Amino acid sequence: MTRDIAAARIMPSGADWSATAQRWRVPLLTVALAALPWIVPSQALAVNILIFGLYATGFNLLFGFAGMLSFGHAAFFGAGAYGAGIALARYGVGWFGAIAIGVAVAGVLALLIGALSIRSRGIYFSMVTLALAQLVYYVAFQATDWTGGENGLRGLTVSVIHIGPLALNFLDPVTKYYVILVFVVAALYAISRLLNAPFGAAMEAVRENESRAAAIGYDVKRIKLIAFTLSGLVCGLAGTLDALHLSIVPIDTLFYQTSGLAVMMVLLGGSGTFLGPFVGAAIFLLIEDVFSIWTPHWQLFVGIVFILAVLFLPRGVWGTLAAWHKRRSA
Amino acid sequence: MTLDLIVAQLFTGVALGAVFVLLSTGLSVIFGMLGVVNFAHGAFYMTGAYAGVFVLALTGNFWIALVAVPVLIGVMGLGVERFLIRPLYGRGQDYPLLLTFGLGYVLIEVVRILFGTDGMPFETPPLLSGGLDIEGLGYFPAYRLFVIAMTAALMLGLWILLERTRYGLIIRGAARDPEILSVLGVDTRKVFLLVFGLGTGLAALAGLLAAPMRSVNPEMGVAVLIEAFVVTVIGGMGSLLGGAVAGMLVGIVVSMTALWMPEMSEISMFALMALVLLVRPHGLFGRGALAR
Numbered sequence: 001m002t003r004d005i006a007a008a009r010i011m012p013s014g015a016d017w018s019a020t021a022q023r024w025r026v027p028l029l030t031v032a033l034a035a036l037p038w039i040v041p042s043q044a045l046a047v048n049i050l051i052f053g054l055y056a057t058g059f060n061l062l063f064g065f066a067g068m069l070s071f072g073h074a075a076f077f078g079a080g081a082y083g084a085g086i087a088l089a090r091y092g093v094g095w096f097g098a099i100a101i102g103v104a105v106a107g108v109l110a111l112l113i114g115a116l117s118i119r120s121r122g123i124y125f126s127m128v129t130l131a132l133a134q135l136v137y138y139v140a141f142q143a144t145d146w147t148g149g150e151n152g153l154r155g156l157t158v159s160v161i162h163i164g165p166l167a168l169n170f171l172d173p174v175t176k177y178y179v180i181l182v183f184v185v186a187a188l189y190a191i192s193r194l195l196n197a198p199f200g201a202a203m204e205a206v207r208e209n210e211s212r213a214a215a216i217g218y219d220v221k222r223i224k225l226i227a228f229t230l231s232g233l234v235c236g237l238a239g240t241l242d243a244l245h246l247s248i249v250p251i252d253t254l255f256y257q258t259s260g261l262a263v264m265m266v267l268l269g270g271s272g273t274f275l276g277p278f279v280g281a282a283i284f285l286l287i288e289d290v291f292s293i294w295t296p297h298w299q300l301f302v303g304i305v306f307i308l309a310v311l312f313l314p315r316g317v318w319g320t321l322a323a324w325h326k327r328r329s330a
Numbered sequence: 331m332t333l334d335l336i337v338a339q340l341f342t343g344v345a346l347g348a349v350f351v352l353l354s355t356g357l358s359v360i361f362g363m364l365g366v367v368n369f370a371h372g373a374f375y376m377t378g379a380y381a382g383v384f385v386l387a388l389t390g391n392f393w394i395a396l397v398a399v400p401v402l403i404g405v406m407g408l409g410v411e412r413f414l415i416r417p418l419y420g421r422g423q424d425y426p427l428l429l430t431f432g433l434g435y436v437l438i439e440v441v442r443i444l445f446g447t448d449g450m451p452f453e454t455p456p457l458l459s460g461g462l463d464i465e466g467l468g469y470f471p472a473y474r475l476f477v478i479a480m481t482a483a484l485m486l487g488l489w490i491l492l493e494r495t496r497y498g499l500i501i502r503g504a505a506r507d508p509e510i511l512s513v514l515g516v517d518t519r520k521v522f523l524l525v526f527g528l529g530t531g532l533a534a535l536a537g538l539l540a541a542p543m544r545s546v547n548p549e550m551g552v553a554v555l556i557e558a559f560v561v562t563v564i565g566g567m568g569s570l571l572g573g574a575v576a577g578m579l580v581g582i583v584v585s586m587t588a589l590w591m592p593e594m595s596e597i598s599m600f601a602l603m604a605l606v607l608l609v610r611p612h613g614l615f616g617r618g619a620l621a622r
Contacts, residue, residue: 123424
């Protein structure tokens with residue numbers, strides 16, 4: 001996939017431009033995301049790209065950097081959404097506390113599911129994560145007192161956000177967008193630091209060759225579990241933001257399709273790259289936005305684009321661009 | 331809780347289990363030979379049921395559908411292997427998995443376009459609409475008896491094919507070491523092609539057999555895919571016997587929980603899987619080496 005990233009870090013090549021872009025990736029992405037509402041066709045699309053881009057980034061942390069293809073990340077996205085939603089709607093917790101609770105719930109769930117699923121490897125791992133996430137879905141489906149069951153969780157509208165003396169109107173789409181952006185940027189900064197830290201290299205070592213990583217002296221199981229949990233935390237944060245944005249939590253948030261969404265977005269954009277997940281989320285949601293205007297069967301086009309990407313563009317759009325640039329400047 | 335109620339539910343569980351066995355066998359055969367986790371397996375199951383609706387509307391004969399559907403969808407499977415999956419060999423196991431995931435998406439949408447988004451009725455064939463009444467034990471619907479017998483016969487046939495014939499020897503050889511086999515003069519690409527067709531044909535047959543028992547709609551394959559995965563994880567990937575035992579086990583556990591704790595029936599199979607994973611991470615009959 002992208003061993004280039006590790007290589008680029010170890011030996012800063014002649015390509016100054018790409019090294020600079022690498023160093024400034026979080027500020028650059030922040031500027032791009034801040035401009036997003038004025039570029040894409042609608043505000044709703046922009047906020048979805050923001051939230052699902054973060055969700056895909058969290059998934060990419062595990063799939064792209066640690067090489068573990070999970071098909072159960074809907075569980076963490078949903079746990080974040082339901083955790084925050086239940087705290088807001090049932091216990092009257094404030095918006096910030098609700099986000100913290102949502103992220104914590106997702107983290108604990110990721111630790112549990114991770115502990116069980118990292119015992120298996122490869123595609124076996126994919127199937128186990130998928131099945132365990134479905135278990136979470138069915139439990140939420142039955143626990144109607146807490147989750148609202150089939151009808152989804154309602155009544156968690158946050159209209160005003162208080163930060164110190166400041167009172168922000170959260171119902172205003174633009175304000176809402178930038179409040180959510182603050183959280184997304186904070187998460188991106190943390191992820192960027194993590195990937196640059198020795199732990200990032202350790203994850204990539206596990207991805208490239210598990211037994212060699214173990215031979216060097218890495219505790220492979222522990223690295224996998226930490227990567228899994230961190231990935232779950234990030235996806236949980238995306239889930240809480242989605243709950244705040246929508247003011248409801250539909251039960252489908254936890255379903256298989258939501259897990260597949262992260263997989264598709266990351267592969268379309270480029271797995272194992274920092275910006276790829278956002279590019280992939282933007283492509284996916286733009287296809288949905290454009291095609292759903294004139295056909296209810298827009299998923300057909302998403303599916304075909306995805307198949308073509310797997311066959312002919314396995315590095316994804318962003319990954320291919322980055323590799324092309326690297327070849328030209330080398 | 332009377333005895334006949336328990337027997338009836340147990341019987342329902344075995345019939346449900348039979349569908350699981352067919353599904354997980356197709357999944358397992360494809361994985362065992364090609365190393366491909368077929369995420370479109372549920373979609374092939376669904377297209378099998380719809381192909382049944384189509385052939386039945388055309389001919390009005392269930393028995394023709396029973397032969398035509400697996401052949402039709404099996405041929406479609408051949409095309410999928412040849413043009414979509416073959417280019418991906420040697421690129422790691424994730425890519426075929428991702429490709430079939432996308433294919434599942436496309437198949438569901440195509441069926442929605444052709445047949446509409448609503449469900450379709452599927453009548454039990456008239457010859458099998460009756461049942462067997464055994465005094466003191468209960469009433470056994472003929473169609474479910476037929477599904478169980480059909481599955482048993484197919485599994486026996488498959489076992490004979492794989493273990494007792496020359497073709498089976500080649501298929502097992504291809505699963506063990508395709509390189510050596512091609513050195514010996516066997517066209518392994520052809521083996522892979524036919525095995526994928528066989529697997530999708532089995533999925534389609536499972537869909538057709540399940541159609542009169544469960545509802546026919548474009549999303550019917552999604553839940554079933556996950557159920558088939560659960561069965562395969564419990565039984566152990568790549569093990570025919572494991573798939574058969576686990577399929578029956580899951581069918582029975584699900585319908586027995588439906589009897590005592592209806593709200594837990596969907597959860598029970600996942601709980602069973604988690605339990606098996608804790609004790610045996612490679613499944614009941616799985617060997618470590620296969621869970622690469």
